[in-house]
Amino acid sequence: MSTLAARALVCRRGTRTVLESIDVAFVADQVTAIVGPNGSGKTTLLRHLAGLDRPAAGRVELDGIPTGGLGAGVRARRIAYLPQGASAYWPLFGRDLVALGRLPHGANLERPLAAQDAEAVERALRRVDGLAFADRTIDALSQGERARMMLARALATEADVLLADEPVASLDPAYALDATAVLRAEAARGGCVVVSLHDLGLAARFADRVIVLANGRVAADGPPDEALRPAVIDAAYGVGFRTVVLDGVTQPVAWSRGP
């Protein structure tokens, strides 16, 4: 049961402030969606949470301990990160690709995997329904199938926290639904899942909690039907939203230009 928190986090690029005093805590058993228009700081926030960028001020804490103080190995075992548009530079076999997620646990692809690493790889493959692709090279897979293997790679670490940056961008609806189901299952397993999304409808349906970023600040933070109210997101996106209710879930729809 882990909590990842940003405390008064500030990020500056030159004179521009990308993130302005972000104070949020992400808890276990939940899928938290980060939404916001392009350039609102979603990717930057995830990169800071993953420890890839050093904040100008403030800090990121895992269970109250600043992640900057954790060793790279400990951080890698506890926080898994799936970058946006994740890809691989070599046509690796699916199973080898997923096994990369076990590197923080000491796995070495040049040797046979230890039993617990091999089991974790098989579990991750099963969770994304990717066993059929495990023995094919990833250049022989479709974009959606490859994205599935990338997700399995992040799951294979079996970390306390999973950070996924736009894991369903530019993919078929079928894959998007499958992937969000996998992320929900990860939260059900006790994981703290933080995912940035472009699709507000998907966020409304699948997230336990939605954080709306606008100009590097938290514009709203709460359950989807509160955070995604037109009153909030109209200003954040500069668009007039309308809502429809489907199966009891409020879906925001971008309707008109200008709030």
Next chain:
Amino acid sequence: MNRWLIALVLVLYLISLAVGPALWPWRLGNEVGWAIVWELRVPRATLGLLIGGVLGLSGAILQGWLRNPLAEPGVIGVSACASFAAVCAFYSGLAAAFTLALPLAGIAGAAIAVALLMTAVRAGTGTVSLLLMGVAINAIAAAMIALVLASSPNPFAYQEISLWLAGSITDRDLRYLAISTPFMVAGALLVLGAGRWLDALSLGEDAARSLGVDTGRLGLRLTLGVGLMVGAATSVAGVIGFVGLVAPHLVRARVGYKPGATLVPSMLAGAALVLAADILVRLLPTAFELQLGVFTSLVGAPFLVYVVRRSRSAWLAT
């Protein structure tokens, strides 16, 4: 695959001892025969083995590290800088004054290139900044070599420099072996353990860092290792191109494209390539012995074109 490659390297090494103007020199059964073996053939074959090995290994390291199947030891400017320093040793007459000036200058040149590259690695973690630094070093070294050649006072020095630049391991005695081997071995030991971090880098730098790879420290380690290996090799043999490019290509598909798993096979394949090429230049019925570096370029460049065309283009584009 490693077992086959080791056997191939051993066979080629033995052939390299036997082949030359005096065929099967040990059959002479006298002191001259054994002198040929120990003072000419053994240093030559051993240098071929070591230089081929470190060139193949350096190619595999650079391709994995820079995630570019077209990277090679020359790319980051270490061989060019080593060449320039060695050319200076020729030009100043130091090389003529004492034999070891040449290798020492080459290693010094490589060390300077490595120091420059380290500043690039420290300044930014991106491989782009490193590649740009390599391009800059290459351009400056090439210009300086051209300048030294153009201002060469006598035609003999000019010829000597040109021949050396073409790359060869002919007539290198045990002293060359003694001064270059420790550097090549140290460099190889430094990089051989980096395989799993290169595997992680298949996912890009961000994902690799999230998996616990300290990309800055890895960069320093690999820059130093490649600098030692390529600097020492270039200083005794000149520029032997394309081995670092071809060797990893030959073995990559057989190890499932895992960058870490290509390291040892690439080293063995590089050794086999240079030994085989060095045997062939001795056997070819040319008026005078073809330069090894010229030969590897003549064979290597068309092979590279073939590999690039055959490779899945999508993976080369990234």
